[in-house]
Amino acid sequence: MSEPTGVIHDIGYQRYTGPRLGRRQVFGALYLHGVRTTFGLGRSAKAKIFPWLVVGIVFTFAATLTAIRAQIGEMILTYAQFADNMSWLVIFFVAVAAPELVSRDLRSGVLPLYFSRPLPRADYPLAKLLALVTALWMLLGAPQLVMFLGGAFTADGMREVWDELLDLLPALLYAGLWAVVFASVGLLVASLTGKRAFAAGGIVAVFLMTTPIVGTLSILPSTAVNQLAGLASPSTLVQGVGIWALRDLLVTDPDAGLSGLGPFGPVYALAAVALVAGCVTLLLARYRKVAAR
Amino acid sequence: MTLIATESLTKVYGGGVTALSDLTVAVEPGIVGLVGANGAGKSTLIKLLLGLLAPTRGRVRVLGLDPTTDPAAVRTRVGYMPEHDCLPPDLSGAELVTHLGRMSGLPRTVARERASEALRHVGLHEERHRPVGGYSTGMKQRVKLAQALVHDPDLLLLDEPTNGLDPAGRDAMLALVHRIGTEFGISVLVCSHLLGEVERICDTLVAIDGGRLLRADHIAAMTSATDVLAVEVSEGTDALAARLAALDLPVGREGRLLLVPLADQGTYDLILGAVAELDLPLHRLDQRRHRVAELFARREGSHV
CATH class of the missing domain: 3.40.50.300 (P-loop containing nucleotide triphosphate hydrolases)
Incomplete structure (x- = not known):
């Protein structure tokens, strides 16, 4: 008869003497956790449905555009226009992802557990913001990469591929602008309430309810007001900056609605910067208050 | 430190x-x-x-x-x-x-x-x-x-x-x-x-x-030196108190409870012996620490 060889010992509590990571790595961990959360990774199956539905739609759209282009040899949408056309989906994506990122933590009261840990107070909202920006940028940028690859494989020679790339890169920056503006506005709204439904409604309201204001302003009998109308809504603000910065890539149809910015292009750019800066400032102030509670 | x-x-x-x-x-x-x-x-x-x-x-x-x-x-x-x-x-x-x-x-x-x-x-x-x-x-x-x-x-x-x-x-x-x-x-x-x-x-x-x-x-x-034994009998509380006093135990009263300072383990035996001799129904006998609350209460009281 053999003696039992494996014996389980209760070795009691073990002190930890290994490395403790610094602020940068902790921020990175929180950021990656946030990116995963926006796509429902590491979450329940229910939380995955909506993000992946949106991802599916944008990629199907990009694949269709690529296929059409390969067939008839004509580009229906430029890379930059792709981002514009996807803006509605982005709004809904933000309305789901931003509350998922911040409202859930507010509601469950888990924040004291974060703020009693070494990471500085501002790191929590900034990591979440960066995560949402990344998710949105990937959502808008990755399909453009698919379109680019499709275009590159059907191109004749390196010259055309290079031209294609020169079209793509500004469009990716433009997608980044969409991501930054939508993420900062969306996250600020979501951070105001612990109720996810309210947060989602608030985000949709901010983005969609401001559109009629733009519509009204753009038909007032004053050219300057018409040209500045786009400032009233985040979506048209971003489009305005895009039209000003990369005109040819965005406006292929000279009769397009919002192409008339007049001399106010830089105003749009400044307004976008101010909007993002304002939202981030308010977001940090909001979390200063939350942390002290 | x-x-x-x-x-x-x-x-x-x-x-x-x-x-x-x-x-x-x-x-x-x-x-x-x-x-x-x-x-x-x-x-x-x-x-x-x-x-x-x-x-x-x-x-x-x-x-x-x-x-x-x-x-x-x-x-x-x-x-x-x-x-x-x-x-x-x-x-x-x-x-x-x-x-x-x-x-x-x-x-x-x-x-x-x-x-x-x-x-x-x-x-x-x-x-x-x-x-x-x-x-x-x-x-x-x-x-x-x-x-x-x-x-x-x-x-x-x-x-x-x-x-x-x-x-x-x-x-x-x-x-x-x-x-x-x-x-x-x-x-x-x-x-x-x-x-x-x-x-x-x-x-x-x-x-x-x-x-x-x-x-x-x-x-x-x-809480040092403040341990007390609380004794409760269903009847004959006075008889027991007299008996314990006769045994040189400083008995205190608190409602229906008798409080006896716990000197050593012998105190238990003395009390149990007394209860058995008098044939009383013993309800409880437990050790009570002097509640810190009482210390605070006393302290607060002395301030007023």
């Missing part, structure tokens, strides 16, 4: 509410009980210790570090268990504690290992993979304790750890806290408004009231 030291620590909130006033206290490592009524300033003190609030006046040091100037260094070595519900219901206990371990600076694999260990130490085994939303209050309190323990702190700040627990759950939680303080080698600050609860497990007791220090001392100094 001094565990926690404050020097005329004062915190006045924006609205002019004074939560702590001129609190000077120094406690040694061990299990420290912080008692006071609701609103006495316990939670404010904890937030000051964590560096979440800045003191209005005075100085505070935790583990020799200043949380107002270097909160990150303090928080690396401190674990905090809040009073209120703080667990996201859709995460499992293991996921949550792992994530929070990473937030404390543990590498990924270490965080996972230590999370399982911490959950095992607080008594959660297979349940740790279920969503927290389905946990009982007792299990939730254990997860809250595990997340404070995951990064191996040198000091645990527990804000009302027995909140919402039934008597058995309270005993289990207190036993766990006692074990952490004695076997794990981690100092613990336990906040409670129930004096009788913390006095059972702590070495040092700090009592605050209205933001002021009532008393801070070793528990031994507060």
Whole structure:
């Protein structure tokens, strides 16, 4: 008869003497956790449905555009226009992802557990913001990469591929602008309430309810007001900056609605910067208050 | 080394509410009980210790570090268990504690290992993979304790750890806290408004009231030589009192109870012998520590 060889010992509590990571790595961990959360990774199956539905739609759209282009040899949408056309989906994506990122933590009261840990107070909202920006940028940028690859494989020679790339890169920056503006506005709204439904409604309201204001302003009998109308809504603000910065890539149809910015292009750019800066400032102030509670 | 030291620590909130006033206290490592009524300033003190609030006046040091100037260094070595519900219901206990371990600076694999260990130490085994939303209050309190323990702190700040627990759950939680303080080698600050609860497990007791220090001392100094035996008989209380007095025992009366100072184990025998001789129905005979509450009550009374 053999003696039992494996014996389980209760070795009691073990002190930890290994490395403790610094602020940068902790921020990175929180950021990656946030990116995963926006796509429902590491979450329940229910939380995955909506993000992946949106991802599916944008990629199907990009694949269709690529296929059409390969067939008839004509580009229906430029890379930059792709981002514009996807803006509605982005709004809904933000309305789901931003509350998922911040409202859930507010509601469950888990924040004291974060703020009693070494990471500085501002790191929590900034990591979440960066995560949402990344998710949105990937959502808008990755399909453009698919379109680019499709275009590159059907191109004749390196010259055309290079031209294609020169079209793509500004469009990716433009997608980044969409991501930054939508993420900062969306996250600020979501951070105001612990109720996810309210947060989602608030985000949709901010983005969609401001559109009629733009519509009204753009038909007032004053050219300057018409040209500045786009400032009233985040979506048209971003489009305005895009039209000003990369005109040819965005406006292929000279009769397009919002192409008339007049001399106010830089105003749009400044307004976008101010909007993002304002939202981030308010977001940090909001979390200063939350942390002290 | 001094565990926690404050020097005329004062915190006045924006609205002019004074939560702590001129609190000077120094406690040694061990299990420290912080008692006071609701609103006495316990939670404010904890937030000051964590560096979440800045003191209005005075100085505070935790583990020799200043949380107002270097909160990150303090928080690396401190674990905090809040009073209120703080667990996201859709995460499992293991996921949550792992994530929070990473937030404390543990590498990924270490965080996972230590999370399982911490959950095992607080008594959660297979349940740790279920969503927290389905946990009982007792299990939730254990997860809250595990997340404070995951990064191996040198000091645990527990804000009302027995909140919402039934008597058995309270005993289990207190036993766990006692074990952490004695076997794990981690100092613990336990906040409670129930004096009788913390006095059972702590070495040092700090009592605050209205933001002021009532008393801070070793528990031994507060309760020494105060053990009493309480005897209750259904009838013949007077006869028993006379009998015990005849045996040279200084008997005191408190309602239907007879209180006899416990000199040594022989006291039990004397009392039991007396009860048996008189053939009285003995209702109870138990050892009562002199409640620290009485000390505070007396002290407060003498101030008035």
